[in-house]
Amino acid sequence: MSDSAQDKTLPATPQRLKKARDDGQVARSxxxxxxxxxxxxxxxxxxxxxxxxxxxxxxxxxxxxxxxxxxxxxxxxxxxxxxxxxxxxxxxxxxxxxxxxxxxxxxxxxxSWTLSTKPITPDLSRINPLSGFGRLFSKQQLVETAKLSVITLIVGAVGWQFLSSHLGDFSSLVMQPLESGIGQLGRWMMAGVAGLMVTVAVVAAIDFPVQKFLHKQQLRMSHDEVKREHKESEGDPHLKGKRRARAREIAQRMSIKAVPKADLVVMNPTHYAVALRYDEATMAAPRVVAKGSDMLALKIRDVAKDAKVPVLQSPMLARALYAHAEIDQEIPSALYTAVAQVLAYVYQLKAALRGEGVMPAEPVPQVPQELDPHYRKPAAAGT
The missing domain is CATH 1.20.120 (Four Helix Bundle (Hemerythrin (Met), subunit A))
Structure with a gap:
């Protein structure tokens, strides 16, 4: 069903009102x-x-x-x-x-103003006889015709009452001196104009809110129009997803510069790489300073080795961190235990290299299975 055939019961959105104003459509009395x-x-x-x-x-x-x-x-x-x-x-x-x-x-x-050249732009549809005939019987045109008819009757009644009450005085002007006659005529004109102004003021006080109401009624929208406008303003979800993915990729490439400041790089072993840093004095929890996948993961590994940053092979933890942690953000609380285990391993490893302890065994971090993006929940029996 087309929009023209639907009931337009929804009020105009701010975007629709702005577009109408840009097109020169405003409530005007x-x-x-x-x-x-x-x-x-x-x-x-x-x-x-x-x-x-x-x-x-x-x-x-x-x-x-x-x-x-x-x-x-x-x-x-x-x-x-x-x-x-x-x-x-x-x-x-x-x-x-x-x-x-x-x-x-x-x-x-x-x-009742707008800066727009749209109303004076040549438009062949305006001279279409069929469109013009349709506008003659539109709701706004019928209201305008009825209003003009009422105004004509009121102004005619006021004018007739004024003339009939001063008809004798008008005929006596020819008997008065020119100066006093002109003065009397001026006073009568002032009274007549004052009556006309009162009439127009009453009509304007009624017409102004009526025109506002009709303008809002004319700009009402259907449900499909609101949905289409929302989609146009928000953009295609697929395109938005591609833009977000591109932005993440750029952020990940830029984050490689922070790898030398990391305390540890967790890998999977070549598909994912996440660089972590933790400063007990300034951080409440470890932070992700860089992450990447595939070729970017290999680049993070190479930069970490050149900067003598420990690289730990922990596939499940690497996948969980890559999926649920963002660059320059704290790791999820569900991964605190697993990250604490690997950081403890790194600190013990550094101490052993300095001759202050024995070489530690590589840990097996305790990562909740539901945080692993590769984890598949087993199907229920009988299904």
Whole structure:
């Protein structure tokens, strides 16, 4: 069964969320941005209104002045137009920049931003009529259509209520002086914009969590998708095993340098070699300083002989140490007795070579059979 046919009931994983964000898919509330544009734009216009009226008055005064210079020199009119355009830029350009910064700040604060070129990358599937027809009836598109319909009805009702309550006052504007009429019209516009802002604020407060919810619903995953993502992130187990084996091999090759510092090398007799070191003052138990198999084991043996490090043939102990002990780590507690026996043999051997005792007999270390990787448990009778 394909992923598309399965119920996607699992929440999106952090990796899925990150990939969606890299692709430009984030929860974005258009109504929240509309509120930011409307609110910040209205506030900036209110603050800049005295300056704007002053610039507009001066501009009109200059444009409506006709003198001999304007008639004789046509370039004067063009210069005046350019001056008026420059005055407009001085006012509107800073307002636009401040508004843009505010809208970007709202987008950052709400998490509705991402740095991605994926949304603007050409994609032929976006112009596929069948895909487009399917998106028209998607859950998110149906919610968006219903939301726009409700907003249109609410804004229309608010606008109609405002106009109907001020219809008589609008008709009386023509009877008022120009200055007071413009002031009254400005107050009415402020009231109308304030009502519109309240409406958009209520819609944005509802729409923002709804868009978050729909975004999470859209990114939900099936069990197979989670398993496949986990496998991709963790890597193929066979490849991981090969990488670990390669890392162990490199560590074993590097450990040969520590063989001259070892107290003893245990061999099997050519397949495995493990170099041990024990310092009673600094170590709680003997440590493995080097180990290897086959050719590497022979190399450890040769280095040990050149450094006059004792080499003991003990196949079962060598196999157990190679299988259960790691380089630069203490030996397993189950092998303490066996290693103590061989270390005691080494110390007695060194003392005998110095003429301080008799030559000891080679020990037979007591190694638990279950620690020997070559040990096979006998089959039960009757099976």
């Amino acid at each position: 258009k109504d929240l941005l509309n509120l930011a544009v409307l609110g910040a734009g209205s506030a900036l216009l209110m603050l800049a209104l005295p300056l704007a009226f002053g610039l507009l008055r001066d501009g009109l005064r200059g444009q409506l002045r006709f003198d001999r210079a304007a008639v004789v020199t046509p370039e004067v009119g063009l210069q005046r137009a350019m001056d008026a355009f420059g005055q407009g830029l001085v006012l509107y350009l800073p307002l636009g920049v401040v508004l843009l910064v505010f809208v970007l700040a709202v987008a950052f604060a709400s998490g």
